[in-house]
Amino acid sequence: KPLTALSVVGFPDAALPPEVLVEILRGAAEKAAEAGIAIVGGHTIKSEEPIFGLAVVGTVSPRQVLANDRGQAGDVLILTKPLGVGIITTAAKNNQDRLSAIGDAIQLMTTLNRAAADVFTRCGAHALTDVTGFGLLGHLRNLAAASKQSAVVRWEAVPVLPQAWEYVKEGIAPGGTHANWRFLNDWVSYAPDIRKEEQLVLCDAQTSGGLLAAVDAKRTDEVLAALRAAGTPAAAAIGVLEQGAAGRIRVIRA
Known part of the structure; x- marks a missing residue:
């Protein structure tokens, strides 16, 4: 349960107007309020490019900690947000977003993972991780x-x-x-029909991606139904854990 947050800001005041900083702080305050906490202070410096983050203080019961080291062979892997945010934001930054997809990406990035976390806590997921900079396959590894x-x-x-x-x-x-793709080549075996573009999507670096959980196979339907009822952006059983070399991944088509 989050309690409070401190903001950490770097802002290029010679390159951007102060209104941009106001909007950044406003958006952060709104999202913190949605999470039920207040931003109680922080620190701001001058920087060459905009930087923003929150240092969050919270509490958790030792009996409810969901770590990434307790997955079991046979567990089903469940993902709660679609992939592709990194690709879309790169297109937008390079003026190549011809499909005007940045709005969908922002909507996804600003969706809290709280509902998904609550479901996995209630349903007793064996292991849990977020999907962020290392991409789906990196965090799964x-x-x-x-x-x-x-x-x-x-x-x-x-x-x-x-x-x-x-x-x-x-x-x-x-x-x-x-x-990510280059690093994971030592860990991932792709079926011959998995194209390079598909491999890159699985390795796409996400910002505020979803949660990836390892769940008892007998509870898969229950967990997927609970995620859909909670309105998570996705509720997809994407694979399984199995006995084998630790950290190795096989990607198949179906």
Whole structure:
């Protein structure tokens, strides 16, 4: 449960008008209020580019901590947001967002993971991670390695923002996504029919991505129904953990 937050701000006041900073702080305050907390202070410096973050203080019962190292063979992997935010924001930053997808990406990034976290806590997920800068496969690798399991991902079950798929086919993807793909080549085996563009989507660096949980297979339907009832952006069973080399991942089409 979050209690309070402190803001950390870097702002290029010589390059951007103060109204931009006002909007950043306003948006943060609104999202903090949605989470039920207040921003009680912070620190601001001059910087060459805009930087913003929150340091959040909260509480958790030791009995309710969901770590990434308790996944079990046979667990179903469930994802709560579609992929592709990194690809879309890169298109927007380079004036290549011909499908005007940035609004959908912002909506996704500003959706809290609270509802999904509540579901996984109630339903007793075995292991949990967010999906952020390392991409889906990077964070899954970490979860599988910590749990001493391997994993299988079904490409056709993975939710993806449709505009991101269009852009990646045009060669648009952030540097972090390519870096993830290169690193994960030592950990991931792709079926021959998984194209390079599809591999990049699975490695796409996300900002405020969804949650990825390892759930007892017997509770899969219950968890998916609870996520849909809670209105999470996605509720997709995308693969399983299995016995094998820790952290290794196989990607198949279906």
